[in-house]
Amino acid sequence: MTTTGEMLIGASTVRGTDEPFHAINPATGETLEPVFHGSSSADVARACELAEAAFDTFRATSPEQRARFLEAIADRIEALGDTLIERAHAESALPIARLQGERGRTTGQLRVFATVLRAGRWQAATLDSALPERTPPRPDLRMQKIAIGPVAVFGASNFPLAFSVAGGDTASALAAGCPVVAKAHPAHPGTSELVGRAIRKAVADAGLPEGVFSLLTGAGHTVGTELVAHPAIQAVGFTGSRSGGLALMQVASNRAQPIPVYAEMSSINPVFLLPEALAARGEAIARDLADSLVLGVGQFCTNPGLLLALEGPALDTFRAAARAAVTTKPAGTMLTPGIQHAFEQGIGKLSDIDGLARTASGRAGTGPNQACAAVFETTAQRFIADPRMHAEVFGPSTVLVACRDAEEMLAVTRELEGQLTATVQADHGDYALAAQLLPLLECKVGRVLFNGYPTGVEVSYAMVHGGPFPATSDTRSTSVGTTAMDRFLRPVCYQNVPAELLPAALQDENPLYLWRLKDGKPAQA
Structure with a gap:
C-alpha cells in the first residue's frame, strides 16, 4: 500500500481541491511526496x-x-x-x-x-422489576447505554x-x-x-x-x-x-x-519529591527524572513539567545530580517546525520572568527543529505569585519549586490548575506528608502515581488519562x-416496554448472558 495524497470519504477515494500541503521530514527539512489538499x-x-x-x-x-x-x-x-x-x-x-x-x-x-464488547458490562444493563402492589405502584424499568x-x-x-x-x-x-x-x-x-x-x-x-x-x-x-x-x-x-x-x-x-x-x-504533571525519598535516593531520582524529561524530546502530555521539593541538604544533592544528568542529554528533533518554534518561544518567556532562573540545559543541537532540555528554578512564594510559571511548555522543560516547609508545598499544590497526572516520590517516613497531599491531588489530577514517572500510560481497565480543566475539557x-x-454512550430507560420489543441486553432471558444489575443486585442468569 502506498500513499496517494487522497482523502477517504466512505468508500470513495477523493483528491482534495483546497489548499495544497506536504508533510515535512522534521529531521532534514525535506518536503515529502505526495502533495495533499x-x-x-x-x-x-x-x-x-x-x-x-x-x-x-x-x-x-x-x-x-x-x-x-x-x-x-x-x-x-x-x-x-x-x-x-x-x-x-x-x-x-x-x-x-x-x-x-x-x-x-x-x-x-x-x-x-473487542474484549470489553464481548464482556458486555459497558452496556450497564439494569432491571428494576415492576411493583404493582406498592403504593404508588412502580412500573417495570430497564436501562442500557447506547x-x-x-x-x-x-x-x-x-x-x-x-x-x-x-x-x-x-x-x-x-x-x-x-x-x-x-x-x-x-x-x-x-x-x-x-x-x-x-x-x-x-x-x-x-x-x-x-x-x-x-x-x-x-x-x-x-x-x-x-x-x-x-x-x-x-x-x-x-x-x-x-x-x-x-x-x-x-x-x-x-x-x-x-x-x-x-x-x-494542557498539563505540567507535578512531581513531588518528598524529603525521606530524596535523602535516600535523590541521585537516582534525578537521573530517572532527566530520562523522563527528555523522553520523546519531552513531547508527551504527561511530561514532568513541574518539580516540588523541600529545601535542605537532600535537595542540594538532587540539584547537583539533576544538573549533571541534564547537561549530558543531547538535543532531539521535535515533531514539527511549529512545535519547535513554540517550544523556543515558551522557553524564552520563562527566561524573561524575574525570580525564575535557568539552572541546567541539555547539549545544543545542530540540525533543524532540534530542542535541548531546560531546567528552571524558583521559590514557592514566587511560583504562587506569578501564574506565568504555571504554563505548559510542550517539550523538555521543567520548573523546580523549592519550598521552605510542608505548608508551602501544600500551598503550591492548592494553586495548581487541573492536571493529567501527579507523581509522589515517597518513602515510609514521608507518608504523613503524602497523606496530606493525596486529598488535594485527588481534586487536581486524573492519575496519582507513587515512586514512578508519569511518561507512560497503560491501556487498561483502571487507567484514567484525563483530569480537571485545563488538562481536559470534561473532568469526568x-x-x-x-x-x-x-x-460516546448515553443511557436510555425503557418503561413498561413489551417483552417482544426490548433490546437483547434487557430481555428477561438474557440472551447475551450479560452481568446485569437486577433489583439492585448483580446477576448473570
Whole structure:
C-alpha cells in the first residue's frame, strides 16, 4: 500500500481541491511526496452525511460483530508492516523502535475494546422489576447505554498512531457503535492515509455501511471547524493544545444543538519529591527524572513539567545530580517546525520572568527543529505569585519549586490548575506528608502515581488519562482505558416496554448472558 495524497470519504477515494500541503521530514527539512489538499466544505458535509446514514445500522450491530471489526482493523494495521513504520518515521522523526511500540499499543487497544464488547458490562444493563402492589405502584424499568451518534476525531501531533486515525478515540467510538469522521493531523498525512485505508478495508470486509469511517485532510483550521459544526456530529475527540481545544469547544457550544468536546489539552504533571525519598535516593531520582524529561524530546502530555521539593541538604544533592544528568542529554528533533518554534518561544518567556532562573540545559543541537532540555528554578512564594510559571511548555522543560516547609508545598499544590497526572516520590517516613497531599491531588489530577514517572500510560481497565480543566475539557472522562467508551454512550430507560420489543441486553432471558444489575443486585442468569 502506498500513499496517494487522497482523502477517504466512505468508500470513495477523493483528491482534495483546497489548499495544497506536504508533510515535512522534521529531521532534514525535506518536503515529502505526495502533495495533499484540504477537504472542501462539500467533502466535510459528504463525510458527515454518510456517517449519519450509517449510524442506525452500525449501532444495531451486535457486540460480537463490532468486536470482530475492531480486531480486523488491528490485523490490517499490522499487515501494513514496514511501510507504515517508515512513513511515520519520515513524517515525525520518531525512532523506529518507538513507532513499532506505538503500533503495538494501537492494535492492542483495538483488541482490548473487542474484549470489553464481548464482556458486555459497558452496556450497564439494569432491571428494576415492576411493583404493582406498592403504593404508588412502580412500573417495570430497564436501562442500557447506547451509542451517542457520529463522532469527529482529531489526530494528535505527538502520537501519529496511538492517538491518531485509529487511536484510542476512534477505537472507543467504534466500539460504542458510533461512526467516525477523522481529521488527519497535517504533520503526518501519509501515515494517516495508510491507517485510514486499513480501516476502510475492514469496514468493507465486515459488510458495514461505508459511512462508518471517513478520513478528511487539511492544514488549516477550516476543516476542523466545519466538521465540529456539522449537525450530524454528536461528539468530538481531540488531543492537542489548549488553544485548539478551546476553539473547538466554542464551535460546539455555538451550534443549535451543542455537543460535548472531549479535549485533552494542557498539563505540567507535578512531581513531588518528598524529603525521606530524596535523602535516600535523590541521585537516582534525578537521573530517572532527566530520562523522563527528555523522553520523546519531552513531547508527551504527561511530561514532568513541574518539580516540588523541600529545601535542605537532600535537595542540594538532587540539584547537583539533576544538573549533571541534564547537561549530558543531547538535543532531539521535535515533531514539527511549529512545535519547535513554540517550544523556543515558551522557553524564552520563562527566561524573561524575574525570580525564575535557568539552572541546567541539555547539549545544543545542530540540525533543524532540534530542542535541548531546560531546567528552571524558583521559590514557592514566587511560583504562587506569578501564574506565568504555571504554563505548559510542550517539550523538555521543567520548573523546580523549592519550598521552605510542608505548608508551602501544600500551598503550591492548592494553586495548581487541573492536571493529567501527579507523581509522589515517597518513602515510609514521608507518608504523613503524602497523606496530606493525596486529598488535594485527588481534586487536581486524573492519575496519582507513587515512586514512578508519569511518561507512560497503560491501556487498561483502571487507567484514567484525563483530569480537571485545563488538562481536559470534561473532568469526568478519560481518553485512555476501557472507560473511554463512556464518552460516546448515553443511557436510555425503557418503561413498561413489551417483552417482544426490548433490546437483547434487557430481555428477561438474557440472551447475551450479560452481568446485569437486577433489583439492585448483580446477576448473570
